[in-house]
Amino acid sequence: MSVKRPTVCFPPRRNSRKPFASCFPLAVHAAIGVWNLILGIVAGSAWFLATAVYYLLLCASRRQVFRMLRDAQKMKNPRRRGAFQMRGCRQVGVWIALIGISYFGVCLCMYVYHKTVTYPFYLLYGVAAAAFFKIGMAVYGIRTAGKQNQPLLSALKWIGFVDACVSIVAVQCALLTWKGEGRAASDSSALLGMGCSVIFLGIGAAMFFRRGARGAAGSEKKE
Template sequence: MPQLALKYRLLLYGSMFVFVILSMINVFYACFNDLAAIGCYGLTALTFAAGIVCLVSDVGRHIKKTVKSVAAVNPYVSRMACDDRLRTVVLSVPEVVENVLFAVLNGVTGIVSHSAWLGTLSAYYILLSIMRISAISQAWKISQMTQDPVRKQKEFRVYSQDSVLFLLLALVLAGMVILLEFSAGGKTYPGLTIYAAAAYAFYRITLSMINMIKVKKLRSPLLMIIRKIGYADACVSILILQTALFSSFAQPAEAEFVKLMNGMTGSGVCVMIFAMGVQGLCAGRQMKERNG
């Protein structure tokens, strides 16, 4: 994306900081009327999202410069920088580790606290881990193949298989949303860590959108499904963050509003992931027919 001039970047970051502070003041002291509060929250969301996109872009440019300088003297880094397939697969490995850890943590916590919501969240991370491990393991096998038509057919098969798992993932998420609506559920973060979690969630959704746009140019079904998994995971992280924000800041009198917002966001995420699965199945069938 084009780089903003320094003065405009500083203006954006300053506006983001001001609106975030105003929103926090209103959360704690309720000093704005309803119309002003809605406007403040809306501007906070817009400036925060734009600021994260700009920050990711700035950091990305610096990382690229550093990588290029290191790649000039290190053949392994050079291969990572030039090989989109290898880079995508390697960078997916830490995400698998993260998903497995979250699955275990939420599962154990759910059993100890008798929380059905945490149990369902653990099931979500288990399924996500299976999808990522399957894609990465198949990517390794495909990299050993020498015949391009065989490799393509294998990629189409992986794309279709993981698209089916997207449908199952949507069902698991629907269970999470139902529990949010009719029983206790939602994440909590201690103290100020919720702000770090919010920044990380917005960073993930921004990065996943950028990666989805980039991977379309590569025309690789395998890389596309890996990026789609990352995008779905980032969207769910926004839903989980929303539950944490409501858990930390919502008042008891706002219980019905919290249920409404969680239901709307959760349903939107479920529908989107289900649609990604359906689209993946249709696209996979079309790719197989075109490549015979």
């Protein structure tokens, strides 16, 4: 009877402390989430409330990954570290699925109430460039973390990928609104966002049902 080798993940390298320095977007998302929550309660707006839930979930998921990365760095046993990282990857899958559901709610409100996203003209192309840069860096980070066999770093990059996709939808909506396509901007962007939400749910499910996660957890129990 063949015995499966347990999943062993490399410890995060010294330069992987870089994510801890990226607390600025986490703080920004938290501030946007709280602000939208206040607006939603005061104005009784479902769109603001759904947007607040999305940003707060995004902030909470990143904070959770930062905490798990910090804990993984303290582990010296490779098998336990591998099992811990794979369990963390499954948890992030749940977070991403919840983010997908919350963003579906945002897009549904956008479609029903014809809400649009606007940016000042001088910021529009800068925001667009930043969105495409974010998605490029997220894809590069996912590939690099996968080669280094670091599930938690890969999970963090997947959260960045979700954030970048949402930014691109917002930029598309802002561009169409700027061109005077108000109704078309809200409808097309909402449908695109709903499609992205389904993809986010798929990503979350794939991370949660990852085979290595169960195998690694089982190897830890046998120790």
